[in-house]
Amino acid sequence: MIQFPAVGSSEKKEEIIFTPVALDEFFEDEQYAQKMDEYNTNIIVLTPKERQLVNMVFERLRTSSSDALENLAARISDLERLTATIARFPSLLQRQVIADQEVRTQESLIHALLDFRNGDRMLHLPTKAILGKGFLVAKFHTFVAISKTARGQYFPRVELEQLRSATLAIMFTIMAEDVYLSLLEDTTIPTDIREQIAASLIILWEHRSDQTVADIAPVLEAVWHARDKIVPAFGTMVGTSELLRLTIELDEQWTAFIKNRLDDPDVSKALEEFLFGLSFEQINLLKEKIKEQKYLSISRDDVYALLGEHTPVDIEFDPRNFYLRYTVRRDNARARSRMNKVGPHKTLEDHFVKFILEQNREKQHKDAYAR
Known part of the structure; x- marks a missing residue:
């Protein structure tokens, strides 16, 4: 198994000890869902398609490169721990009472997104939105590393193309935030569509999918x-x-x-x-x-x-x-x-x-x- 110190521990990170395990134990659907419940996060670490690709890569690396498998498994675990940390911040879909008086709801956040037009929004965005983008960047780099490893191990072309598409899909998800914010600033777009865009942006921030x-x-x-x-x-x-x-x-x-x-x-x-x-x-x-x-x-x-x-x-x-x-x-x-x-x-x-x-x-x- 992969062993790490507890999150937030001040101790130096222990050496990673890797023991090959069956992949149905590593990323089996029921266990994966349970792991997500334990982390209490709404961020989707891996979509079903991504999880299938990761399992495929791990299965091949089990027999060809245990070192590469150990490294990539550690990076996936890092993503899971990152989502666990982000999950500690308030959900964007739930009612929030701030300073005992200010109330933030999904509806109020939609209106705020529609009203804000000039300047950089960063300091006006929810913490979870900012941290979640960092998660997507980390996930993107993880899939770049997986793709490079697969090329180095001479995976079949069809599998390399599947990994390329998955990596691009993560990049498009990063890009979607820019596109949504750009469209929100366009007052020529009908209000109902801009509200739909704002709602989609909030869902993207919440789940990063x-x-x-x-x-x-x-x-x-x-x-x-x-x-x-x-x-x-x-x-x-x-x-x-x-x-x-x-x-x-x-x-x-x-x-x-x-x-x-x-x-x-x-x-x-x-x-x-x-x-x-x-x-x-x-x-x-x-x-x-x-x-x-x-x-x-x-x-x-x-x-x-x-x-x-x-x-x-x-x-x-x-x-x-x-x-x-x-x-x-x-x-x-x-x-x-x-x-x-x-x-x-x-x-x-x-x-x-x-x-x-x-x-x-x-x-x-x-x-x-x-x-």
Whole structure:
């Protein structure tokens, strides 16, 4: 078994002693549920799909690398202890009395999220929301480590792809918080949908798992991978060929989004940034230079030379690079919105999630009417 000192102990962490055990004992569903009850936490450490993947990895490592198994098992146990600590803070779904007079409920938190617009929200957010994000980052790094171990042990390709998808899904859950907060600031979105977004954000904070993200993660993963396979034909900087190639490879949700939202200037500009991997300002600068210098064609190296930058080096798949590129577009969009500058005020991911939420809301209304 894996032995640790008690949480909060001032003693130096004991040496980890690992004895191989049957995985049905390690992560058997009933035992896992009991473990969660003992911790009294609402955070989901591992979803059923993630738990299945971890069990698969552990089963393979039992016979190939006991050291790697010991290390990864310790990291999973660390995640469990972290959730136990976070669980000591008040639930966001229950009524809270603060300072014997101030009452916080889920409804009051929703209203506070809708009313707050300017500046950094961090000091206005519940403690559990801040700590929970740290848990997700730790979980993300754990799955990166699991994936690296699996590659080093030459797992079958299909299993490596499953681990990659699971790692990306965790990253999308981290990203979802940014998207929800961005959409909450948009007062052009109907109030009932913004309330739905706020409620979804609270559920995300409480459990660090989100059904909307689970539903759209495969689509976003496919979009990002399709984009990564496309070599932008900068040419006139219109992006028509890239859009066609991107759309052909994807499912009906993405096709419906493009069909229904591409006429929106903010969506089309955000899509340009996504396709070319450049900011709105850089794209406009290139368009001007192409027109001035009458370029008939322009290479990728020419593009970055005109921008006075080094050509980015393509590296192997790393989900952190996906998130990094998203955050650059996110921060640029927020800056334009704050200063009322020309260009996209939301990312492509913001627009896509908003579209899915609106579609879900419309379906709920139709279903209710049909009854």
